[in-house]
Amino acid sequence: MAIARDIQVGAQPRERLQSKRTASLLRLIPVYIAVVFGAIIFAIPFYWMIRTAVMPTWQIYVFPPDWIPAEIKLDNFLIPFKIFPFGTWFLNTIFVSTAATLGATASSACVGFSFARLRFPFRDTLFVIVLATMMLPQQVRLVPTYLLFSKLGWVNTWLPLIVPQCLAPAFFVFMLRQFFMSIPVEIDEAAFIDGCSPLTLFWRIHLPLSIPALGVVAIFEFRGMWGDFMNPLIYIRKVKLFTLALGLKLFQGNMTVRMQGLMAASLMSILPLIIMFFIAQRSFIQGIVISGVKG
Amino acid sequence: MASIPSTRTRSLRPATREAIYGYAMASPWLLGFAVFTVFPMVAALVLSFFRIDFLTETQFIGLSWWDSVFSDRIVRKAFYNTGVYVVAVVPLNTVLALMIAVLLNQGIAGQSIWRTIYYLPSVVSGVAVSLLWQWLYHPEVGLINSMLYRIGIQGPRWIYSEEWAMPAVVIMTLWGAGAAMLIYLAGLRDIPTSLYEAAEIDGAGPVRRFFRITLPMLSPTIFFNVIMNIIAAWQVFTQAFVMTDGGPNNATLTMVLHIYRTAFENFYFGYASAQAWHCLLSLWFSY
Numbered sequence: 001m002a003i004a005r006d007i008q009v010g011a012q013p014r015e016r017l018q019s020k021r022t023a024s025l026l027r028l029i030p031v032y033i034a035v036v037f038g039a040i041i042f043a044i045p046f047y048w049m050i051r052t053a054v055m056p057t058w059q060i061y062v063f064p065p066d067w068i069p070a071e072i073k074l075d076n077f078l079i080p081f082k083i084f085p086f087g088t089w090f091l092n093t094i095f096v097s098t099a100a101t102l103g104a105t106a107s108s109a110c111v112g113f114s115f116a117r118l119r120f121p122f123r124d125t126l127f128v129i130v131l132a133t134m135m136l137p138q139q140v141r142l143v144p145t146y147l148l149f150s151k152l153g154w155v156n157t158w159l160p161l162i163v164p165q166c167l168a169p170a171f172f173v174f175m176l177r178q179f180f181m182s183i184p185v186e187i188d189e190a191a192f193i194d195g196c197s198p199l200t201l202f203w204r205i206h207l208p209l210s211i212p213a214l215g216v217v218a219i220f221e222f223r224g225m226w227g228d229f230m231n232p233l234i235y236i237r238k239v240k241l242f243t244l245a246l247g248l249k250l251f252q253g254n255m256t257v258r259m260q261g262l263m264a265a266s267l268m269s270i271l272p273l274i275i276m277f278f279i280a281q282r283s284f285i286q287g288i289v290i291s292g293v294k295g
Numbered sequence: 296m297a298s299i300p301s302t303r304t305r306s307l308r309p310a311t312r313e314a315i316y317g318y319a320m321a322s323p324w325l326l327g328f329a330v331f332t333v334f335p336m337v338a339a340l341v342l343s344f345f346r347i348d349f350l351t352e353t354q355f356i357g358l359s360w361w362d363s364v365f366s367d368r369i370v371r372k373a374f375y376n377t378g379v380y381v382v383a384v385v386p387l388n389t390v391l392a393l394m395i396a397v398l399l400n401q402g403i404a405g406q407s408i409w410r411t412i413y414y415l416p417s418v419v420s421g422v423a424v425s426l427l428w429q430w431l432y433h434p435e436v437g438l439i440n441s442m443l444y445r446i447g448i449q450g451p452r453w454i455y456s457e458e459w460a461m462p463a464v465v466i467m468t469l470w471g472a473g474a475a476m477l478i479y480l481a482g483l484r485d486i487p488t489s490l491y492e493a494a495e496i497d498g499a500g501p502v503r504r505f506f507r508i509t510l511p512m513l514s515p516t517i518f519f520n521v522i523m524n525i526i527a528a529w530q531v532f533t534q535a536f537v538m539t540d541g542g543p544n545n546a547t548l549t550m551v552l553h554i555y556r557t558a559f560e561n562f563y564f565g566y567a568s569a570q571a572w573h574c575l576l577s578l579w580f581s582y
Contacts, residue, residue, distance in 0.1 A: 031401045038395060039412045045470065046415070048438045049427050064444060065436045107323035119310070120317030130324065133332055135522070137530045137578060139551050139571040143558050144338035145331060167327025198316040227421030229533045230551075234559060248422040249537060252429075259430060266423035277418045281411070284418070288474055289481040 079261035103166030112176030343569035392475035414473035
C-alpha cells in the first residue's frame with residue numbers, strides 16, 4: 001500500500017521536473033546562440049592575425065580575401081629578425097618588464113604593509129592621497145618628468161621606464177594593503193611578543209603569506225610594462241634599446257608592403273602575454289576581480 | 296598593537312619606534328609621490344606660464360598659452376575628439392561587458408572557455424592590437440569590409456575617412472570589453488540566488504529581476520569601474536598614434552596625442568604643460 005501510494009504521488013513531481021528541465025533548456029538556447037556568436041566575433045581578429053602571418057606574399061592582398069592560407073609559410077616569422085634587431089627588442093622588453101615588476105612588487109609590498117599594519121602620524125590621510133593618486137591621469141606629469149630625466153641624463157636609457165615603477169605604484173599599494181589587512185592581527189601580536197621588529201614581521205611572516213597577492217601584482221605590472229608604448233617612445237632613441245612596442249611601430253613604417261611580416265611580428269610580441277595568461281589564469285582573473293569588485 | 300619590546304633602542308618609546316618603521320617602509324611611495332606626482336604637477340603649472348623649448352631663450356608669457364588653449368582650433372578639436380571617445384566608449388563598454396557577463400552567468404556549459412575567449416583580447420594591448428586593427432580596417436582587403444561586402448554592403452573607408460575614423464577607434468576599444476566583463480561576472484556571482492528566487496515567487500519576470508535586483512546589487516562595482524574607465528579613456532594615446540596618427544585631418548587627434556606632439560615634436564614644453572593642465576581640469580570639472 002505504501003509503495004502504491006509512493007508511485008502515485010511520485011508521478012506528478014517528475015512530470016513537473018521534466019517540463020521544467022525542458023523549459024530551462026529551451027530558455028538556454030538563445031543564450032547559447034548569443035554566447036557562441038559573440039565568441040566568434042571576439043575570436044576572429046586573432047584568427048585573422050594568425051592567418052595573415054602565415055600567408056604567402058601573393059595571397060595577402062587578394063580580393064576578396066581568402067580565409068584559408070594557400071600554404072603555411074612559417075618562415076614569415078623570420079622576417080622581423082632579418083630586417084630589425086627583433087631578438088634584441090624581445091630581450092630588452094623582457095629585461096625592462098622583469099626589472100619593473102620586481103621593483104614594483106617589492107616596493108608596493110613594503111608600502112602596503114606599512115599602511116596596513118604600522119601606525120604613524122597622518123597615515124590615514126596619506127592613504128587617502130594614495131587613493132587619489134590612483135585616479136590621476138598621467139598627462140600632467142609627462143613634460144616635467146621628461147625634463148627631470150633629461151636633466152639627470154637618463155634619456156635614452158631604460159631608467160625612466162623602470163625607476164618610477166620601483167617607487168610603489170599607488171594601485172598596487174592599495175591592493176596589497178587591503179590584502180595585508182586581511183591577515184589576522186593575532187599573528188602580529190604573537191610575533192611581537194617573541195621580540196620581532198616590524199621589518200622581520202614583514203619579511204618572515206606577512207610576505208610568505210601574501211605570495212598569491214604578490215603574484216597578482218607581478219602579473220599586472222608585467223603585462224602593463226610589456227605593452228607600454230608612450231614611455232619608451234618618449235625616452236628611447238637608440239634602436240638597439242627599443243622595446244617591442246616601439247620596435248613594432250618602427251616596423252609599421254617600413255613594412256606595410258609586407259603585411260605578413262608585420263602580423264608575424266605582432267603575433268610574436270603578444271604571444272608571451274597570452275602564454276603567461278594561460279599559465280597564471282587564476283591569478284589574472286583574481287586580480288581583475290579584486291581590482292574591480294572591491295571598489 | 297601590543298607593545299614592541301626593544302633591546303637596543305630602549306630609549307625610544309614604542310610608538311615612536313613604530314612610526315619610524317612606518318615612515319621608513321612607506322618611503323618608496325612617499326619619495327615617488329613627491330618626485331613623480333607633486334613635483335611634476337606643480338612644475339607643469341609653472342611651465343605653462345613660460346615659453347620654453349631649450350633651444351631659444353626662456354620667456355615668461357603669463358597666461359598666453361592658456362589663452363591659446365581655449366582659442367586654438369586644434370586643441371579644441373583634440374578636446375572634442377577625446378570627449379566623444381569617452382562618451383562613446385565608457386557606456387558602450389559597460390553595457391557590452393554587462394550583457395556578456397549576464398549571458399555567461401546563465402549556467403551554460405563550458406563557461407571557462409567562453410570566459411577565456413571574451414577576456415583574451417583585453418590581455419593583449421598596445422601597439423600590436425592597433426596594428427592588427429589597422430589591418431582589419433583596410434578598406435579593400437580588410438576583414439571587416441570584406442565581410443560587409445559578402446552581405447552586400449559597401450563598407451566605409453574606416454580609418455581613412457574622417458567620419459568613420461573615431462567610430463573605428465571606439466569599436467577597436469570595445470574588443471577589450473572582456474576585462475570589465477570579468478569583473479561584472481564575479482559581481483554577479485556574489486548576488487545571492489535567494490533574492491532571485493524570492494522575486495520569481497512574487498511573479499517578477501527576468502527583465503524586472505534584472506533591473507530591480509541585478510543592477511542595484513552591482514551598482515557599486517559598476518560605478519567604480521565606470522570612473523576608472525573614464526579616467527583611462529581620457530588618456531587614450533596609443534591607438535590614435537599608431538592606428539590613425541591622429542588623422543585623417545585630426546579626426547582622431549586626442550588630447551594626450553596633441554600634448555605629445557606639442558612637447559616632443561614641436562618642443563613647446565610650456566604650451567604642452569598648459570594643455571595637460573587643461574586636460575586635467577576638464578576631467579575634474581566633469582565630476
